[in-house]
Each structure stands twice: as C-alpha cells, then as structure tokens.
Amino acid sequence: MNSRKQLKIMSFIGKLSLLVVFFVIPFCPVLAKEQAQRNSQFLENRPVEYQKLYKKYLRQGEHNAVLNLMEIGTQALKDENLNEAAYAFDNALKRIEMVFADNEAALKARSLWYGEQEKDFKGEPYERVMAYYYRGLVYLMQGDYENARATFQSGILQDAFAEEQQFRADFSTLILLVGWSAAMMNSEHLMTDAYRELKAINANVTLPEKHHNVIFIAETGKSPRKLRDGVGHYDLVFRRGKKFKDKSAKMTLTEKEIPLMLTDDLYVQATTRGGRAVDRIIKGKVLFKEGAEAVGETLATVGNTVVQLSSIDNNNSGAGIGAALTLVGVGAKIFSKNVNAKADNRYWKSLPNKILMSTAYVENLDNLKDISVHYLDKYDNELPSIDSVTIVKINDKNAIVWSKAN
Template sequence: MCHSRVALAFLIVTGCAAPPIQKAPTANPDLVIEGRRLIANARAEDKNLWRYRVVMEALKRGQFVEARTLLDETLPDISMLRALDPKARSTHRLFTPESAKTFVGEPFERAMAYYHRGILYWMDGELDNARACFRTAQLFDADAQKEAFACDYLLLDYLDGYVSAKLGADGSDSLKRARANAKQITLPDFDVSANVIVFLQMGFGPVKTTVGRNGERLAYQEGHSTAVAAEVRIDGVKTRTAPWDNLTYQAVTRGGRLMELILRDKSRIKTTGDIIGDLTFEPGLILTLPESTQNIGFALVGTAFLAKAVAGSTETRADTRTWNNLPQFLAFTAMRAQPGPQHIEIEFFDAANKSLPAMKRTLAIEVKSRGDTVLFVADK
C-alpha cells in the first residue's frame, strides 16, 4: 500500500514536470551566411559535407568568391589519403558507426567538388587548372567495380579535351573517349573560338539511403529533374543541349564498397547476437525456476543479456550523409558572342518538350573581350 502511494506520488510529480522551453531556431535568410554558421557549428567530421552544400548555394547565387574559398578549404581534405586516420580506423570497430569518419563523400560527390572548382578556375581564366580539376574529377570515378562504368563522365572527358584544344594542344583523345561513352547525345566538335561557356545543371541529385537487414548496404534514392533539355540564346544564336551526365547513374554504377564488407560482418554479428539472445533467454528463465538447474538458467539469461547488448550496440548502418543539393543532370554548351554587354536567355524543357517558364532565365552579362565568359546556370 505504502509502495503504491509512493509510486502514485512519483507519477504525479514526474507527470507535472514542466517541459523545457526551447526557443525556435533562428536562421539567417541568406543561406550562404547561414551555411557558414552551420559549417562553424558542425562536427569536425561533417564540415566538408556542409561546405559542399554551401558551395552549391553560393554558386547558384553567383557568390563565386565564397564558393571558391569553401572549395579550397575542402579539396585538400577530400584528396588526402587517410591510410592511418584513426577516425577512419575506428569505423572498423563493432560499436562505432561509419558516420564517425570524416566526410569526404562518395566518388561522385568528390568528382562534383572538383568539377565545380574547375568551373571557377575557368571563370578566372586559369584554363590549365580547370582542366586539372576535370581530370581529377574523372579519376575519382576510376575505381568503379565494373570497368565499363569507370571514368565514364562524358562531360569531364569532353572538357579535358576542350580545354586542351583551347590551350593549343591536342584534345582529340579525350573527345574520342567522351564520344565512345555517349549513348544518347551527340557531342559537338570543339569550337575553340567559342567565348561564352555555359555550364548547366538540372533537378535534384541522388540521396543516400540504406538497405539490408541492418542497414549495412548503401543504396540511392534516384534523383529527379523536370527539366531534361535547355535552350541557350545569345547574340542571335541559339543552341539546345540535353543532359550530358546523370548523377544518379554515376552514384549507383560505382558498385560495392570495401566498407560494406566490414558492415556486412558487423551485421552478421548483430544478427547472431540477436539470435543468441532470443534462443537463450526463455530457456534460461525456465531453468532458473527448478533449484537443480538454477545455475545453468542464470548463465543462459546472462548470455542472453550479453548477446542482446552486443547486438544492440553494434553499429551496422552505412553512412548516408549526402551532398543533397547536387543536380540530377549536368549539361554544357559553348557559344560565340560579340564582346560587350549581352543578354543571354536560358529556357528549360520537360520530357514532353514543353517549355518550363518558371525556370526560364534572362541574364545580363558582359562578354569579355579577351578570354572566355563562363556562366553557371541551375534550373533551381
């Protein structure tokens, strides 16, 4: 009776505890400034992820200095070999999740970081450094499990050759490689006289998720794009371009990761622990009742708890941190225009070839008298 009064009082007291008041988070409406704050507050392991996301936002807003600075903070880190990185090593342990490692992204994300840095180098007139970035981006795709999917970004090969041609070298090998991989698009010849270079991107890219009994395998939710073509008009000339590369395709064709073998082993241990726990708990409980089998019973119950504890603490989930504002499609076009002030129109089209007026852009630009005028245009 006394116990129930105490329990009742406890329930009332705890039930009456006022919930802590939390202020609604305040966010800066400028997403790049807000992004800077998020980077500063992020775990050290997540800073690259936030930098990636803010870079994309900065590029879309035309804040190229910010994008350049952030990429220059990120690229040395994502290019480093982490052979002896203790954080990376810790993810091999049973109770440490994969997300404890420093985020550098899957190969398609790293490739995109270099691709966008390449665009910025081109904007600055450093064509050879732009080409270096496109080459590195392509190289990240080199370790795809199936050779047919390795180094198969059309745009990166094309840009490698195109920049070489602009620098007076022979880019025909790269063009040949790009054309060999181009199944649904006819790649134009290099126009080294083109002085307006337009990088286009459309839709939302793939997002990581997990599959498998214990979430031990990495999978992707396919990206989406309403726009599947773009028409660019400048100085009385128009050109139409379809997507050159599909980032969902690039993400899923990487194939299995070595890390998944480690996660698979962890998953087996987790499953086995669960089975042992299930198998030993009830018999153990029954055996604790007769005095003659009590010791065995307690041992089995103890084993059950231990096995369940191991299973419950084993971290099997694949790392699903994603650069989630990448596009689904990349496209490119190079055109000629008279130097000076110009208006450039970019119109996007859906799969039924209907114009998407909400995405249409008209930009006032100054075409440089020397070198290329490089534009970055996203449909969102």
C-alpha cells in the same frame, strides 16, 4: 598478475585521474572561451550573407564539414561570388584528399572501425567528382585554365576511385571540360587526348570545334537521394531526386537556339561504377564483418574443444594451444563487432539531376547578355523563366555561360 602489480596499476590510474581533475578540467572553460573567440573571428572574416551557413558549419564540426562547405560553395557560385566559392570548395577538397587520394597514406586513413554514418562526411564518388567540377568551373571563370584542367582531371580520378575497388571513369562532363581547358591553353595534344577519351566512353557526344569560344552549361533537377535499406540498414540505395519539374533545358541567343546535349545524369553516376549497377555500396564491409564473426566463432569453438580434450589426458601443451585459440576467437568476434557497416545516408542536396552542355562560336561576346535560358518539363513545356544565369567573359575571346535551375 600478482596483487602488488595490480596495486601499482590502480595507484597509477588514481594519480592520473587526480591530474585530470586538478589540471585539465579547470582549463576546459578557458579552452571553450578561446574556441568561441576563434569561431567569432572566423565568422567576421566571412561575407555576411554566408554567416548563417558558416555558423552551421562550425556547429556541426568536422563530422559534416565537407558537406556544409560543398553547400556553401554551390550557393556562392550561384551568387557569382567566385572568391567565396573557391574558399569553400578548396577547404572541402583538402579534407577529401586526406582520405580519398590515390596513395598509401590515404588508404591507411580509411577505416573499418566506425559506422559509415559516424565518419566525417566525404561523400560518394559522384559527390566528390562534383566538388572538383565546381572548383574547376571557378578556375575557368577566373581564366586559370591550367588549374581548371588539373582540377577536372583530379575529379576524373575520383570517379574511377571507390573506397574498396578501382573502376573505369565515365564522367563525360569533366572529360569534356579537361579538353576545353586544354584548348584554352592552346595545348592541342592534351585537348586531342581528352576528346579521344570522351568519344571512347560516350560516342553520342558532340565534340567542340576548334573555333568555338563559348561553353554553355545548364544543370537541371535535384540531386539523387541516398536511403538506407536491408536488414540492419547495411545497404545504401539511391533514388532519383523528387519535387522538381525541370527535366531539360534550352538556351537561345539572338533568336538562335543553342543545342544542349546531356553529358551526365547524376542518378546514373550514383548507381553505377564503371558501367555496372551498384546498389549495395557497403556490401564489402558487411561481408568482412560477417566473415570475422564466423572466424571468431569457429576459433572459439575449436579452442574450447581442444581445452576439454586436453584436460582428459592431462596434456598441458594442448590445453595452452586450446586456450590461445579461444582467446584469438573471442578477439575476432570482438573485432567484428567494431566493424559498424550501417550505411551513411547524408547527401549533397544542392546537386543537380542532370548536366547539359554545348559549345559554340560567338563573334561578339557582348551579345551573351541577351541569352535566354528556359527549363522544360517532361512534356517539353517551358517552365517559368529564372534569373539564375551566370555569364562570365573569361577574356576578350572566350566566355562561359552557366545556369542552375535549383
């Protein structure tokens, strides 16, 4: 590049800098004020009891938007505020589907260029599944069986879909709920398909009978924890949640126990993909990073060698090829440096450890108000009772009972 072109480029950069100084920077306070007004208006439209959580959501921005919305949605569901739960989970799922839908656009959105902990949080497969699970529960409680079924089905796809590979879905809870929703829609063939799939992955599960009109759900324990591990913190490992005593649960109605069955262990879901153990979720990116760096090193070395040999016999074309190889090699090394594979250890803390479910026929739905829920420790001793029981009469014929220990 000659000096005249360099001067022109420097002049252009200088003028661009002046434009930023005189036209962009003065507007920054104005833009900040407008954003503050929008945030204030947003908070005014949200219920008072969740404004503290929404302030955190606004403060942390898109980086943690999905995580904060998941937490807000879970709390709203516990509070039986179905509208707020729907709002929070809908906005979380919109962001998830931008990146983790099974299409080409979403594939392009997933990038190797940023460290996992620097990306906007979208969650591990089991966390994304649970977002669909809770949104589907809200639809069920609102009597919208068709959207409930579609949402549970979308969650099943998230279970099968990991960032780099496809695996078999094995989330029993959602498959059972797909079948239950289909039964509520009076779609026997969709119900039969779902229950057939459920039996294929979990032979021990007890299928709902046709006349069962109430579904019972209990969530015990605390979420699996994510920890960084290995040299460079490239590996993501999971550990069981801690500081909780409830290992199981039982429900009793009119002195008759409802036999709850384990449908999913979230720690198992976190540490398996399609039935096989995985502890190093980020391994593919580490191998890519190491491979790119190795290729870059090799090309740069070969390029330098060609340049040196060509200079001996005055081979200009060989020197050009060598220089090109060197540049490509250096580029590959730079590229590998940009692939930051450090594991993301943010996680959805209000998730349970296990999900237990059952179905039954209850002739008089008004009797559900007398249901008792007891959480049990590892010795099957009853822990102090809790009031976190949501009973929703979907209509005159069907109901759902949902309880969350933590």
